[in-house]
Amino acid sequence: MICLSLVLALRIVSLAPALTEDLFAIGAGPAVVGVDANSNRPAGAARLPRVGGMREVSAEAVLALHPDVVVGIPYEDRILADLTRAGVRTERLDVSDLRGDFAAIERLGVLSGHAREARALHRVIERRLAGLSAQAARSRTASAFVAVGISDLRTAGRGTYIDDLLRMANLRNVAGDLPLLWPQYSQERLVAVHPEILVLPNPHPALLGAPWERIDAVRAGRIVEIDEDDLLRPGPRVADVLEMLVAGAARWR
Amino acid sequence: MTRSATVSLLAAALVAAAAVSVTIGAVHVSGSDALGALRHGEGVGAYVVRELRAPRIAAGILVGCSLGTAGALLQTALRNPLADPYLMGASGGAGLAVALAILAGAPASLYTLAAFGGAIAATSVSLAVARGAGTSSQHRLILVGVGVSSLCAALTTLAILMAPHAGMSLSILSWLGGSLTGHGWPDVRWATLTAAAGLALTLAVAPSLDAMRLGRERAAGVGVDVMRTQFVVVVASSLLAAGAVSVSGVIGFVGLLVPHAARRLVGGSVPWVAAASAPLGGLVVVLADLVARGAAPPIELPVGILLSIVGVPAFLAIVGRTTRIA
Numbered sequence: 001m002i003c004l005s006l007v008l009a010l011r012i013v014s015l016a017p018a019l020t021e022d023l024f025a026i027g028a029g030p031a032v033v034g035v036d037a038n039s040n041r042p043a044g045a046a047r048l049p050r051v052g053g054m055r056e057v058s059a060e061a062v063l064a065l066h067p068d069v070v071v072g073i074p075y076e077d078r079i080l081a082d083l084t085r086a087g088v089r090t091e092r093l094d095v096s097d098l099r100g101d102f103a104a105i106e107r108l109g110v111l112s113g114h115a116r117e118a119r120a121l122h123r124v125i126e127r128r129l130a131g132l133s134a135q136a137a138r139s140r141t142a143s144a145f146v147a148v149g150i151s152d153l154r155t156a157g158r159g160t161y162i163d164d165l166l167r168m169a170n171l172r173n174v175a176g177d178l179p180l181l182w183p184q185y186s187q188e189r190l191v192a193v194h195p196e197i198l199v200l201p202n203p204h205p206a207l208l209g210a211p212w213e214r215i216d217a218v219r220a221g222r223i224v225e226i227d228e229d230d231l232l233r234p235g236p237r238v239a240d241v242l243e244m245l246v247a248g249a250a251r252w253r
Numbered sequence: 254m255t256r257s258a259t260v261s262l263l264a265a266a267l268v269a270a271a272a273v274s275v276t277i278g279a280v281h282v283s284g285s286d287a288l289g290a291l292r293h294g295e296g297v298g299a300y301v302v303r304e305l306r307a308p309r310i311a312a313g314i315l316v317g318c319s320l321g322t323a324g325a326l327l328q329t330a331l332r333n334p335l336a337d338p339y340l341m342g343a344s345g346g347a348g349l350a351v352a353l354a355i356l357a358g359a360p361a362s363l364y365t366l367a368a369f370g371g372a373i374a375a376t377s378v379s380l381a382v383a384r385g386a387g388t389s390s391q392h393r394l395i396l397v398g399v400g401v402s403s404l405c406a407a408l409t410t411l412a413i414l415m416a417p418h419a420g421m422s423l424s425i426l427s428w429l430g431g432s433l434t435g436h437g438w439p440d441v442r443w444a445t446l447t448a449a450a451g452l453a454l455t456l457a458v459a460p461s462l463d464a465m466r467l468g469r470e471r472a473a474g475v476g477v478d479v480m481r482t483q484f485v486v487v488v489a490s491s492l493l494a495a496g497a498v499s500v501s502g503v504i505g506f507v508g509l510l511v512p513h514a515a516r517r518l519v520g521g522s523v524p525w526v527a528a529a530s531a532p533l534g535g536l537v538v539v540l541a542d543l544v545a546r547g548a549a550p551p552i553e554l555p556v557g558i559l560l561s562i563v564g565v566p567a568f569l570a571i572v573g574r575t576t577r578i579a
Contacts, residue, residue: 017419037414038419052414053414056410056414148420148423149420149423149424149427150361150424151361151364151424151427151428151435152424152427152428152432152434152435153434153435153553154423154427175551178551178552180552183552183553184427184432184434184552184553184554184555185551185552185553186278186279186280186546186550186551186552186553187305187434187435188278188279188280188301188305188306188546188551189279189280189550189551190551191280191297191300191301191305192279192280192297192301194297201420203358203418203420204420205355205358205359205360205361205424206360206361206362208360208361208362209362209437209439210304210305210308210437211304211305214297214300214304228418228419228420229418229419232419232420233419
């Protein structure tokens with residue numbers, strides 16, 4: 001009997017933190033046998049074997065875990081292709097925007113045999129997003145800049161879940177019309193457009209000197225800080241991020 | 254055209270490119286307003302020109318001049334056409350030090366200092382090892398430099414992988430990509446000081462260096478202390494590279510290619526090649542940065558990558574030619 005369950009049990013390796021969180025959120029956690037170095041949540045995932053991260057995934061470490069399926073994001077195309085050639089089933093899930101995030105949850109549900117839980121999770125998240133969005137729509141629109149990177153002004157452009165969430169929070173993304181997902185923004189332009197609210201991942205280096213000294217949101221302290229493991233990661237907790245955005249922005253409008 | 258006319262022309266082109274650059278950017282400021290704002294003026298436009306655009310252009314000039322000059326000196330002193338200013342580990346050490354600063358949560362304004370310290374430390378280790386081994390030939394200097402650079406690069410990769418926060422890994426990668434954004438006047442002043450020290454050192458050995466074009470034995474025959482000259486040049490070029498890398502991250506290929514272009518313009522005499530490499534390097538970096546920030550505003554393109562796209566084909570051409578000679 002034990003042998004049978006070992007043979008039948010699905011073995012999944014996840015190469016992205018958002019996908020890891022999705023798998024655990026839909027009850028497929030026990031099937032996950034390995035994760036990338038950045039998959040630190042939930043606690044159950046943090047204890048699993050690591051197979052590397054940031055494009056430095058070790059194919060050998062993945063294969064040693066004998067996975068039935070390996071899930072990753074487009075950024076990891078190369079390692080996914082290597083694993084496919086090695087005869088492993090791989091699944092590439094694009095979670096750049098909210099639509100992709102939801103599609104990934106549903107797809108992981110099908111792959112792991114938790115389709116019903118996945119659909120339910122998707123519905124719960126969408127309902128929470130709609131409620132928060134309706135709440136934010138009652139106050140005025142404010143402009144916001146998200147500094148994903150402080151020293152290089154890396155930001156979230158059109159087609160990112162962050163851009164989607166800002167719109168739901170009734171915040172106008174200063175970089176929302178840019179055609180790149182994560183562009184580097186001009187310091188000059190940031191000073192000129194003077195966004196009302198600055199959204200930053202936490203932790204971040206101090207905002208000293210140019211251009212920060214000239215940006216009203218910094219001088220007036222209109223800064224929404226969100227733990228980077230929340231802000232820089234799609235997955236099942238996007239509604240929590242929206243809640244923090246709405247609550248943070250409500251202080252100044 | 255005489256050599257002095259060529260160098261003057263390059264210098265004039267650099268000044269013109271800098272002046273045009275001041276009037277172009279993601280925020281529209283009219284030409285006369287922009288040049289006026291360099292001296293005085295309130296408001297957003299004046300701030301943008303004086304505190305963001307001008308120091309960035311100054312940094313571009315400094316980086317280009319430093320890397321061009323350092324490359325010219327090193328290629329002659331080590332008698333190697335592929336020597337570049339980062340050869341002794343300046344970029345590797347700077348990258349590692351910035352990675353550690355980011356992991357320690359230091360404010361972004363300290364990255365410049367960290368980069369400079371790292372560049373100097375890595376270069377010092379290279380020199381100490383090469384000299385400690387006794388007879389330090391140019392080959393030994395190059396091999397030790399490559400070794401120290403690789404070690405630093407490996408440790409930097411380790412830092413990226415082990416960073417407790419994804420944002421830190423991204424910051425390190427971004428810095429390594431090379432960019433002139435995010436550097437105000439304090440950084441530029443600091444880099445100017447080190448560049449001046451490097452240039453002063455090179456002036457002291459320029460005549461001996463010129464004699465070394467004849468070969469080590471003949472240079473020694475006319476009374477040149479070859480070992481000492483090489484050592485001073487490596488120290489001076491490393492100072493120049495450290496100043497540059499501290500305000501721009503790793504800008505590749507300028508130090509390698511500009512001296513070759515300069516040599517075609519003014520011939521092989523070392524002082525002239527160095528004199529032409531400085532304005533030509535400045536011109537290349539200022540124009541590349543103008544493209545980086547002016548091509549798709551308000552998106553910034555990575556200037557280091559832009560330069561490599563142009564630089565790699567040129568690099569391959571040089572490698573091909575060198576092989577044929579051998």
